[in-house]
Amino acid sequence: MNPTGHPHLDSLLAQFGDRLQQVTIPYPAELHFRIAREDILDVAGYLYQDLKVPLDLLLAVDQRPQRGIFELVYLFGDRLRHAHTSFTVPVPAEDPVFPSLAGKIFVAGRYEQEVWDMFGLVPQQHPDLRRLVRHAYWPEDYYPLRKDAGTPGDGTVPDFKDEGQPFRFQRVEGEGIFEIPVGPVHAGIIEPGHFRFSVEGETIINLESRLWWVHKGIEKLFETLPLRQTVKLAERISGDTSFSHCLAYCQALEKVAGVEVPLRARYLRTIYAEMERLYNHIHDIGFIAQDTGFMWAGAQGGRLREQLVRLNAQLTGSRFLRDVCLPGGVTRDISDVVHLALVLADWLKDFHEVLQVLRSNTIFLDRMQDTGILFPQRAEDLQVLGYAARASGQNRDTRRDHPYAAYDFLEFDVPVFEKGDVQARFEVRVEEIRQSVRLIHAALGKLPAGPLMAPFPDLPENKVAFSQVEGWRGTITHWVQSGSQNQIYRCKVKDPSFVNWPAINLAIRTNIVPDFPLTNKSFDLSYSGNDL
Amino acid sequence: MFDATLVLIVLVAIHLAGAVAVYLTRQESLLTRQLNGIFGIAGGVMALILALIGLQRNLPGSGSTVLLSLEGVMPFAPLEFTLDRLSSFFLLLIAVVGIPVSLYSIDYMREYVSHPDQPGAHAYNLGLFGVAYQIFILSMILVVLASTTFTFLFLWELMALASYFLVVFEHRHRDTQEAGTLYLIMTHLGFVALFIGFMLLSGPALVGNTTLSFSELRISALALPSTQRDIVFLLMFIGFGSKAGMIPFHVWLPQAHPAAPSPVSALMSGVMIKLGIYGLLRITLDLLGGGPGWWGGLILVVGGASALYGILYALVDHNLKRLLAYSSVENAGIILLASGAALVFWSAGNTALATLALVGALYHILNHGVFKSLLFMGAGAVLQSTHTLDMESLGGLIKRMPWTALFFLVGSVSIAALPPFNGFVGEWIILQSLLLSLALPSQGAHIFLTLGLGALALTGGLVAAAFVKAFGISFLALPRSAQADQATEAPRLMRWAMGINAVLCLLLGLLATLLLPALQGISRAYLGPDQPTVGLAISGLEVRTGTDFGSLSPLLLGILLALLALIALWGLRLAGINELTRRSMTWACGRFTLSPRMEYTATAFANPLKRIFAFLYQPVRALTIETPGASPHFAQDISYRNPVRLWFEEYLYGPVARGIVWLARRASLVQHGSLHLYLTYILSILVILLVLTRG
Amino acid sequence: MWDMIRKIRQVGILTEPLPPFPAEYTQQDPQVELVGGELQQRTRILLGRSLHIRQVDAGSDNAAELEIIALGNPYYDMERFGLHIVASPRHADCLMVTGPVTRNMALPLLRTYEATPDPKIVVAVGDAARDGGIFRGSYAIIGGVDQVVPVDLYIPGDPPTPLELLTGMLIALDRYRGKSSRRE
C-alpha cells in the first residue's frame, strides 16, 4: 500500500526514504510511520525546523507484556496545513535510552523529562534531568507507569513516605540574593504548586515552579478502571475543563471505535464547550482585576460566573457540565433555544457594562500594562498554547486549524494580540467571550434535528487514536490505545498547562514580586491538569 | 570642692602614666588590657569631674577660667588650657562615652592576642595600642580645653595622629592601610584649612602669630573686615566639617570607622567627630561671635544634605560598622542642621529660638555619643563573636547573644528617635525649633528652614528603616553562616559597658528635664538671654517651647507607657484569655523547612528603597545567564549583581583615589607595625607643624 | 465612575436567603456527616460566630475550589455568617480539605494542620476527600483526608454545590436555624 494525500508525505519520503517504515494514513490528514531510535533527531528535526511543524505530544507506551519493548510516540500537528504526522519509535527494554531532542525543541525536553520520570527511559544528553512527578522522596527505581510497577501498600513495592527531603533548585549567585518559597499550600484558594523565587528583594531574578503535588495517577487509572468510569475520570482531570477533557476523550474513543456522532450532538457539544469557555473566562477576568485589589470587579466576575454555572445546571443538571458528554453523543438536549439565546444576549450586555467600568479604571490598566511580558519569540520556542499564545502573537486555535464537533459549520474570529503582557491576555479573553456568545447564537440558530446519541460498541483491540479539542485554556490532546476486553491500554492526556507552565517563569523574570500573582492569574493554568 | 586645675593635672598625669605603664607591661598580657582600661576609666572620671565643675560654675557669661598655662613645655609657644561651659559640655561627652568604652576595651582587645593554637597569627602589639589609646583620649580632652591657636592646632594634630595610628592598628589588612591613608590625607586637608583659617583670624597685624590666646582672637576678630570673616568662616567650616564627617568631606569616615578596632570606632564616632562640631561652635559662637544669616544657612543646608546622604548610604550598606559610620555622617548632619538653624535664628536676632535649636544640637551631640558608641560596641561584640560584619552572613544572634542583642536594640530604637529613649527628646527639640521658625520675619530663611525640616523629616523615616534592617537582619531569624550559628555571648565587661550605655539611653530620654537646664545655660552663655519670647522653658518634668506652642514630659510618657502596659496585661488576664503557647515550625507554605537561604537579606530589605532612590544610587545591574547547548531556555548558571554608585568617591575623589592607592603602596613602607617608625613619623610631622607655625 | 455607580445600583443586593431548615433534620441527614456525632459544645460556641477557614487542596481537580470560591460571591456571601477565608493557617480555625490526599500532598496537609492553632476543625469536602472516590487504588493516592489528619465533618458531593457547602458548615456549627431570613 502506498498512501497518498498528506501534505508532509512527499517531502518526508524524499528526505528519508526507507528509514520510514510502515507508512500509513489511519485517519484523514493523519500520517503515521515507524522509525528507528537513531533517526529521531533527524526526522523530528526535519519536521520541526524545515517543515515548521510543532511537536504536539510525546509519550511512551510500555509494550513489554506483548512485544518486550517500550514505544515512544511523537505527534506533530501542522496547523497551517491542517494535518498531523506521528511516528513510533521502539526502545528495547534492556537498553532504555533514547536521544534527547531538548536542544532542538524546548518542549520536547519537557515531555522527555516526563517519560524518564514515569517510565524510566533515559533521554540522553538532556540538559535538565530533574524529577517531575516523583518528588524527592520517591524511590529511585519506581516508575509508576510501567505495567509491572505495582502499587505502594499492596506489598509489591516498599512503601515510601515524605519526610521533607529537599529538592534541587537553581541557585542564583550574587550578593544578598535569596529565595522566596511559596506553596504548595497557598494563601488564597489556589491549587497546590511550589514557586521558588530567587530575588533581590522585590526584583525577581529567576523563578522555578515545582509542580505535581496533586498527581493522582490518572493515566494509570485509565488503564485499570472500566470504560464507563474512565469517562468520569476524564471529567475530573481538571474540574474547570470537565467538558472539554471529556469531549477530547470521547472523540478519541469514537475514533477508535469508528463511531459517527449525530449532527445534533455535535452542535450541542459545541454549545456546551463554549459555555465552559464563557464561565471560565468571565471568572478569570473578574479575578485578574481582583488580584490588583479591585475587589468590586472580583465580585462582578463571581456574579456573572454564577449566572452562567446556574444556566449550566439548568441545561444539564451539572454546574460543571458533567455527565453530559458520552462516547457516541450527548445526554442532554436543549429544548428552549430562544430562551437560552435571550439569556445569553442579556448576559453579554451585562458583561459589557462591567467591562466598561474595568476599562475606565486607570490603576487596573496600569497594573496590567507591561506586566509579565511573554515575548512572541519565546511563546513560539515554548510552543505555548491557548489564549496565552494568542496574546503573544501566535495565531493558533484548534477549533479553526483542526475543526471538530460543529466548528466547521460556524463562523468565528480568532483574536490575536502581539504584546504578550497581562493586558494582552486579558483582551484576548474579552474578545473570546464575544466570539463564544456569537458561536452559541449561531449554533442555536442552525441546530439541526436528530438523535443525541449513536450506539457505542465495545472497543476493538489494540487500536490507536488521538483527538484534540480547544479547551478554554488551549489545546487539549488525548491519545488513546485500546487494550483487550473493552479496556484502555494506555491513555496519554495533555492539558495545555503542561506546556504553558514554563512560560510563566520566563514572563516574570526581572518583574517585581507583587506582580507575580497577577501574571500567574493572567495565564491561569491548571495544576491538576498538569499534574494528572 | 575640687580644684579644677588640680583635676586637670591629675587627669593628664593619669593618661601619661597609663601610656607608660601599658607600654611597659608585656604586650599580650591581661594586665596590659586591664591597665589600659583602668587608666582610661580613671581619666574619664577626672574628665567627668572637670565637666561637672565647669557646668555647675555659677559664673556669668561663658564662665571661662584659665586652668593652666604652661610656658616652655613646648619649645616654640606656651600651652594654655581654659575651662568654660562649652568645653565642659564636651568634656562631659568624652567622659560619658570614654568610661564605658575603656571598660569595654579590656575584654574586647583580647581579640588581638595570639591564640595558643595559632601562635603569632593574630598577635598585635597591645602595648602600642595602649599608648595610642591613652594619648588619643588625652588629646581629645585637652583639645576642648585648649585656648590658644597653637595649643589647639597642636592637640588637634596629635588627636588626628593618635586616631590614625589606632585606625591602622590592624595593619595586616590592606583595606585598613588604605582606609588609614585616606583618613590621614583627609584630616590633613582639613588641618590646612584650619591652619589658614586661624592665621587669617589673627587679623592683619598679627598674621601668623600662633601664640595668641582665644580671648585675644575674640578681640581681633571684631576688627576683621567682613570678607575676611567670611573667608575665615568658610575655611573653618571646611576644616571642622571634614572632621565631623559632613559631605563631601565624609569619604574617610565610612572607611576608617570599620577598619579601626571597635572601641576606637566607638570613640571616633561617639566623640571625635563631635569635636569637629565643637570647633565650629567655638569659632562661630565664641571667637567670631556670630555672623550673617547665610553662615547658618550654609551649615543648615550642608547638614541637611549630609543627613540625607548619610542615611541613604547607610540603608544600602551591609557591613554593620560601615552602616553605623554612614549613620554617623547622617547624625553629624542633623547636628549641623540644628547648629545652622541656631545661627540663622541668632543672626535674625531671635535668641529664644537660637537657644532652642542650640540646646537641640547639644543634646543630640550627647545622645549620639551615647547610642552610637553603644551601637559600635554592639557591632564589635558581634565581630568578636562571629568574625564578620557582613550582615548577609549574620542572623539569629538574639538567641546566641541575648544581652548584646538587647543593648543593640536599645541603641537602634534610640537612634531612630523613638520614644521613650533619648534620641526622641533631641529630635523633638530640634523639630520644635524648626516648627517655631515662623516667628522669624525673613522670607528667605523660611525656605531654608522648610527644606531643612523636610530633610530632617525624610531622614527620620529612613533611619527607622535602616535600623530595622541593621537589627532585624543581624540579630533575628536564622543564622546565615556557620560563624553566626556558633556565636557566643560577649564577655562580662563588654556586656557591662554596653549595659551602662543602654541605661543611659533610657535615662537621658526619661530624665531629660534634669540635664536640659544645663544645656540651656551653655547656650545662653554664648547667645545671650532669650528674646523676644521664651524659647525653651523647663518646669519640673515638663519641657515647654515657645508661648504655649509645644510641650513634652518624657518621664510622664514613660510612666504612662508602663502604667498602660500593666493595666492592659491585668485586664487581659482578668478577661481570661488563653495563655497557651505552642512552638511550631515557621509557616513555609506546607512542605519545605525554612533555611537561611529563604530569609530576607539586608540587600533585599533595602531593595525597595534602592529602587525608589535609583536616581541617586544609579545602581548598575548585571544579570548573566549561562545556558548549555542549543536551547536558550535551560539555564545553568545565573548570577546577578546590582551595586550602588558612590557619587563623591567616584566623581569627586575618583582621580584622587587613584593617587591614594598609589600613596598607600608607598605608605605601606612605614606601616610595618614598628613603633620606632611610627614615632619617627609622628615626630617629623610635629616638627613640620611647629616650623610652619612659628611666625 | 458613574458607570460603576449605575451598575452598583442596578445590581443591588444579590445575597440569597437560605432555603427553609429541613424540619426532619437529624444527624443522619445526608447533607453532612459529623464524625463522632457532633463537635464539642465549646468549639461550637467558640467558632460558631467566627470561623476562619484555610482551604487546602490536597489533590482535588479544581472543581471543589471553584465552588468554595463561589461561596464568597454575592449570591452566597458566606461572610454574613462569620465564615471567612484567611491567608495563613495561623489565623485559621478550620481546614477545608478537598480532593483525595495525594502522596505528594500528605506532608503539606499535615504541616498545615500542625500550623493551625487549637481548637480547630477539619472539614473534608467532596466524595474524593472521604475515601479517594474515583481515584481510589491509585499508586499516587493515600486515600481520604482522615488518613492524614483527623476529620470532624464530611460534606459530600462531587463537588458539593456552594449551597450544600454553606448549609453543611452551618449545620455542623449549629447555626442553621433556617428561618428564611437572610441572616439566621
Added chain:
Amino acid sequence: MDYVAKFLIAVVQLLIVLGASPVLVSLIRRLKARLQGRLGPPWFQPYYDLAKYFQKESVVSETASWIFNFTPYLQFVCMLLIALFVPFYTAMLPLDATGGIIVIMYFFLLSTFFLALSGLDTGSAFGGMGSSREMTIAALAEPTIILAVFSISLVANSTNISTIILRLGSDYGLLFNPTHLLAFAAFVIVTIAETGRLPVDNPTTHLELTMIHEAMILEYSGRHLALVEWSAWMKLFLFLSLLTNLFFPWGVATSLDLLSFVAGLVIFAVKLTLAAGAIAFMETILAKVRIFRVPELLAGSFAIALLAIISFYVL
C-alpha cells in the same frame, strides 16, 4: 479641670478607642460588601473574631525570639497611649501637655518599627517582605506627616492637639486657609498609606506576595493575633479621628459640660461614619497601585505638604 474629671476623660478615651474601633472596621466592611452586592458580615463580627482569637492557643515559630511575643503587647499599649492624646469628642484632653502631635507620630513609628522587626523575627520570607515594604512606606510617609503637622501647627500656632483644636474651633476662618486645605490633602494620602488601605495596600487580599501589613502578621495567632488586629483597627480609628477632628473640628467639645460631651459624641460618630463611607467608596472604585507607584503617591503628598507651608508664607 479637677483630677476626677481628668481621670474620667482619660478612661472614656480608652474605652472609646477599644470599643469603637471594631465597629468602625465593621462599618467599612459592611459598606464595601453592599457596594459589591453582598450583605457583608454582621455588625459585631470583629468582636466575635477578637473573642475567638483570645480563646485560642498561640502558635509561635521555633525561630522567633521574644521580640515576636513582645510586639503585640507593645503595639497595643502604644495605641492606648496615643488614644490619650487624640481628641474624639472633646478637646479637653487631660494629658495634652505631656506631648503633642509629634509624640503621637513617633509612637506610631515605634509600633511600626517593632512590627517590622517581628516580621523579620520568624525568618519567614513573607514576614521579611512585609517589613521591608512597610518600612519603605513608613520612611516615605514620615516626612509628609511631619510637614503636614508643621502646616497645621503653623495655622494653629501650636503642636499640642488640644490647643490646635481649640484655636481652629474658635476661628473657622482658619479652616479655609489654603495652607490648611493643602495639609488636609497631604494628610489624607498619608492616612491611607499608614493604615494600609487601598490604593496602597489591600487589607482583604489573600495573595501573600502582594501583602504589606498582612504579610508581617501572617505568623501571629491566638492572643497575639487578637492584639495585633485590634491595634491595627485602633490605628485606623486614631488616624481617622485625627483627620476628621484636626481638619473639621466642628462639634468637638471645648468645655466641661455634659451637653457638649453628648453633642460631641454624636457629631464625632457622624464624622467617622462619613469617613468610613469615603474609605468604603474609595476601596470600591480603586485598585491597588503597583508598589513602586506608592512612592510617587507619597512624593505627591510630600509636595502638597510643602506647598501648604509655602502658601502659608506667601499668602
